[in-house]
Amino acid sequence: MARVVNEEQRGQRKQQILEAACRCLQKKSYAVLTIRDVANEAGVATGLVHYYFSGKEALLRETAVFVTRYYENVMLEELDQISAPFTPKTLMQFFRHYHERIYSENDRCNIHVLFELGTFSHFDAPLSEALRSRDYTDHVSEKFKSLLPAHIDGTRFYQYLITYMEGINVMVCLYGYDYKEILAYSETLLAAVLPTFGIE
Secondary structure (H helix, E strand, O other): OHHHHHHHHHHHHHHHHHHHHHHHHHHOOOOOOOHHHHHHHHOOOHHHHHHHOOOHHHHHHHHHHHHHHHHHHHHHHHHOOOOOOOOHHHHHHHHHHHHHHHOOOOOHHHHHHHHHHHHHHHHOHHHHHHHHOOOOOHHHHHHHHHOOOOOOOHHHHHHHHHHHHHHHHHHHHHHOOOHHHHHHHHHHHHHHHHHHHOOO
C-alpha cells in the first residue's frame, strides 16, 4: 500500500514540475530557460528536477507531450458529442466548442508554450520528434475519421485539419487574435474549404 501512495506522490511531484515549466515558458524563451528557473518556479530543489528529468531537453520534451495530451483529451471529449457523419453544421459546432475551450484565458498560455517549443523544435531533432509524436495521436485521428462521410478521404482531411490548427496557433501567438476573431475566421475558411472535400 505504501508503494502505491509513493508512486502517486511521485506522479504529483512530476506534474508540479511540468506545470512550472509551462509557466516558465510564458516568461522566457526555450533558448535561455534553465533547470534552476523551473525549480524555482515549482518551489523545489534543482536536484529534484534532475531526479525526474535527465536534463533541460528531456524536461521540455515531456512538457510538450504534457500540454499536447491535454489538447488531445479536449478534442476527444468534443468529438464524442458529435453524431456521424459530419455535416458543415456539426463540424462548425465541433470547432466552435473546441476553440472556446482551448483559447479561453486559462488555456491560451498553453498555446504559447506549444508555439515556443515548436519554434525551437526546428533546431532540436529530439524535441521535434516529441512534438510530432503527439500525433493528436492515433485514437484522435481514427475518431475523427470515423465521423466523416464514407466518400471522404479521411487522411487528407485530417492532415488539413492539423495544418489549419497549427495556423490558428500562429494567429493567436504572433498576432494576438482572440476567441471571437478565431471563430469568425474559422467559419469563413471552413465555408470555403469543406465543399472541396465533399462535405456539403
